[in-house]
Amino acid sequence: MAVLTSSAATRPAGSNPVGMRRLTQLNWFGGAAGWLWLVIVLVPLYWIVVTSFKDQSAFFTQNPFALPADPTIENYRLVIESDFPRYFVNSVVVTAGTIIPAVAISFMAAYAIVRGAGSRLLAGVNGLFLMGLAIPLQATIIPVYLLIIRMHLYDSLLALILPSIAFSIPLSVLVLTNFIRDVPKELFESMRVDGASEWGMLRKLALPLTRPALVTVSIYNGLGVWNGFLLPLILTQSPDKRTLPLALWTFQGQYSVNVPAVLASVVLTTLPIVILYALGRRQLLSGLTAGFSR
Amino acid sequence: MVVPALAMFVVFGIVPLVGVLLLSFAQWDGLGAIHTAGISNWRTVLSDPALPHTVLVTFEIMFLSWAVQTPLSLLLGVFLAGRQRYRALLAVLYFVPLLLSSAAIAITYKALLDPNFGLGPGLHLDFLTQDWLGKGNLAVGVVIFVVSWQFIPFHSLIYQGGVRQIPTTMYEAAAIDGAGRIRQFFSITVPQLKYTIITSSTLMVVGSLTFFDLIFILTAGGPGDATRVLALDMYKRGFQANLMGPASVIAVLLVVLGLILALVLRRLGGSTTASQQEGA
Numbered sequence: 425m426a427v428l429t430s431s432a433a434t435r436p437a438g439s440n441p442v443g444m445r446r447l448t449q450l451n452w453f454g455g456a457a458g459w460l461w462l463v464i465v466l467v468p469l470y471w472i473v474v475t476s477f478k479d480q481s482a483f484f485t486q487n488p489f490a491l492p493a494d495p496t497i498e499n500y501r502l503v504i505e506s507d508f509p510r511y512f513v514n515s516v517v518v519t520a521g522t523i524i525p526a527v528a529i530s531f532m533a534a535y536a537i538v539r540g541a542g543s544r545l546l547a548g549v550n551g552l553f554l555m556g557l558a559i560p561l562q563a564t565i566i567p568v569y570l571l572i573i574r575m576h577l578y579d580s581l582l583a584l585i586l587p588s589i590a591f592s593i594p595l596s597v598l599v600l601t602n603f604i605r606d607v608p609k610e611l612f613e614s615m616r617v618d619g620a621s622e623w624g625m626l627r628k629l630a631l632p633l634t635r636p637a638l639v640t641v642s643i644y645n646g647l648g649v650w651n652g653f654l655l656p657l658i659l660t661q662s663p664d665k666r667t668l669p670l671a672l673w674t675f676q677g678q679y680s681v682n683v684p685a686v687l688a689s690v691v692l693t694t695l696p697i698v699i700l701y702a703l704g705r706r707q708l709l710s711g712l713t714a715g716f717s718r
Numbered sequence: 719m720v721v722p723a724l725a726m727f728v729v730f731g732i733v734p735l736v737g738v739l740l741l742s743f744a745q746w747d748g749l750g751a752i753h754t755a756g757i758s759n760w761r762t763v764l765s766d767p768a769l770p771h772t773v774l775v776t777f778e779i780m781f782l783s784w785a786v787q788t789p790l791s792l793l794l795g796v797f798l799a800g801r802q803r804y805r806a807l808l809a810v811l812y813f814v815p816l817l818l819s820s821a822a823i824a825i826t827y828k829a830l831l832d833p834n835f836g837l838g839p840g841l842h843l844d845f846l847t848q849d850w851l852g853k854g855n856l857a858v859g860v861v862i863f864v865v866s867w868q869f870i871p872f873h874s875l876i877y878q879g880g881v882r883q884i885p886t887t888m889y890e891a892a893a894i895d896g897a898g899r900i901r902q903f904f905s906i907t908v909p910q911l912k913y914t915i916i917t918s919s920t921l922m923v924v925g926s927l928t929f930f931d932l933i934f935i936l937t938a939g940g941p942g943d944a945t946r947v948l949a950l951d952m953y954k955r956g957f958q959a960n961l962m963g964p965a966s967v968i969a970v971l972l973v974v975l976g977l978i979l980a981l982v983l984r985r986l987g988g989s990t991t992a993s994q995q996e997g998a
Contacts (some may be wrong), residue, residue: 429922430741437853439786454793454796454797455797457790458793458797458798458805458808459794461790461794461812461870462808462811462855464814464867465811465812465814465815466814468826468827468830468867469814470825471830471837472829472860483835484835486840487840487841488837488840488841489841507835508762527756527939529722529723529726530723532719532720532723533719533720533722533723533724535719536719536720536864537720546720549720549724552727552732553727555721556727556731558924558976558980559731559735559951559973559976560924560927560928560968560972560973560976561928562752562927562928562930562952562972563735563947563952563972563976564731564734564735564738564969564973565737565969566734566737566741566956566965566966567733567734567735567737567738567741567749567966568730568742568963569747570737571729571730571733571734571737586726586730587730589726589730590726590727590729590730590731591731593726593727593729594727594731594749597723601995615871617760622719626719646922647816647817649818651818651819651820651822652819652821652822653819653821653930653931653934654930654931658957667972668819669819669820669821669822669931670821672819672821672822672825673821673825673935676825676828676935682930683829683835683987684964686825687826687829688830690818690822690825692827693819693822694817694818694819694822695842698814701813701817704814705810709952718821
């Protein structure tokens with residue numbers, strides 16, 4: 425099923441090699457543009473990594489793209505010996521604390537919406553979630569701030585987690601309903617005949633078959649939460665509640681003269697997500713195209 | 719089974735949406751008591767001589783970033799839809815900017831474009847050595863470049879998916895009729911991608927309303943008010959000037975604008991879904 429659902433989104437049915445070759449022969453112009461864009465994408469990334477291993481004097485005197493003559497991990501030591509590990513843990517707590525409940529409840533909702541197709545009430549709920557896709561997070565931040573204060577959650581990690589869960593729901597439900605719809609009805613019917621309950625079908629049938637989509641929405645939402653800046657900026661205050669993007673920003677203010685150290689912290693905040701990407705790339709890309717194309 | 723998700727979404731999504739409308743008629747400094755204020759906030763904001771400029775900048779950045787990103791994403795997407803192994807590798811590498819937080823990207827570009835210690839002076843290239851973030855037009859250009867750097871990879875992936883759904887028989891038929899590659903591109907690829915173009919454009923246009931962290935860190939709205947977009951304006955009024963009422967008015971304007979743009983684009987293309995989520 426994993427293959428079936430992801431390939432439906434990325435591969436045309438019955439493509440034949442001859443026709444494909446015509447499409448792929450696209451010409452040197454496309455190729456040149458493609459490689460040029462790669463350069464534009466990679467140059468700043470290369471510069472971040474190279475510079476993060478330079479000391480201050482090398483940063484000021486060396487060619488910006490030259491490899492460090494005398495590579496140093498001093499910048500990384502400086503960052504790690506600051507409160508960085510604490511911010512890292514905060515980010516992990518907020519990200520995990522968001523995506524696990526968010527994906528679980530979105531999955532349940534998506535299952536109910538697909539299985540209850542025809543119910544006016546569920547269709548209405550689905551419509552509400554879809555409308556949520558068009559609500560900008562920023563636009564509701566002031567009442568969310570008020571709500572969090574009134575719930576006495578201001579300046580806690582929970583203050584970041586609860587709104588993040590809510591804002592993960594619309595897209596998660598959209599992608600998950602698209603995937604669950606692809607599960608053949610006959611499978612549900614035969615399980616029903618065997619006496620399975622809705623919970624049983626959700627767990628034994630829908631869950632394994634939608635695993636790629638679950639990974640997709642987890643990574644996608646995780647990315648958004650991990651990189652989130654606005655909620656931590658507004659809903660927390662104490663330095664010990666900072667998450668990585670906010671810490672990066674304040675760090676930049678403190679060490680604005682020490683660019684290599686700032687870039688080392690950029691690398692350190694990005695590394696975990698790059699590793700996650702490397703692990704879940706296939707599902708992420710196929711899920712995204714399934715969720716958005718057409 | 720739908721209850722937990724619905725409850726969370728209503729409490730932190732729908733209630734605040736109603737709340738922001740109510741707060742736009744209230745007076746609140748963010749800490750103390752909330753008083754009703756009638757339509758005074760609306761009058762203040764709508765008669766603010768700075769507002770048209772903010773709206774103009776918002777639309778300028780929205781339109782220009784769309785105009786830069788769409789053709790490039792389309793071309794890259796068509797190119798990536800090919801099948802050679804190295805194109806798969808390119809698609810992987812293209813994705814990397816999306817993994818960086820806007821904060822990290824803004825900080826990086828701030829350092830790269832520094833007129834004293836950035837790339838230009840480092841390479842002794844005069845055309846790169848400018849006060850990029852200190853001049854209005856240049857700063858707008860930088861914002862658009864950085865946004866494109868961050869999001870073209872994502873949109874080219876959407877286009878890549880779209881191109882692969884075009885039946886190859888159409889190209890074969892066109893080739894038999896003697897249509898060249900450029901002709902095929904404009905007569906088959908572009909029309910067939912209509913819905914993909916609308917989806918991608920909706921994401922770009924509506925998403926551009928939410929550019930906050932990138933601009934906040936890169937330029938803080940400056941120089942002057944050259945890059946002060948609506949979302950930033952809302953933050954400054956609400957959380958820096960402690961005027962939550964007027965800030966809520968801006969928030970309501972953002973919601974209305976987002977919904978209108980999403981609906982207009984949907985009308986253009988039949989049925990698509992819009993997302994406000996960053997990066998989506």
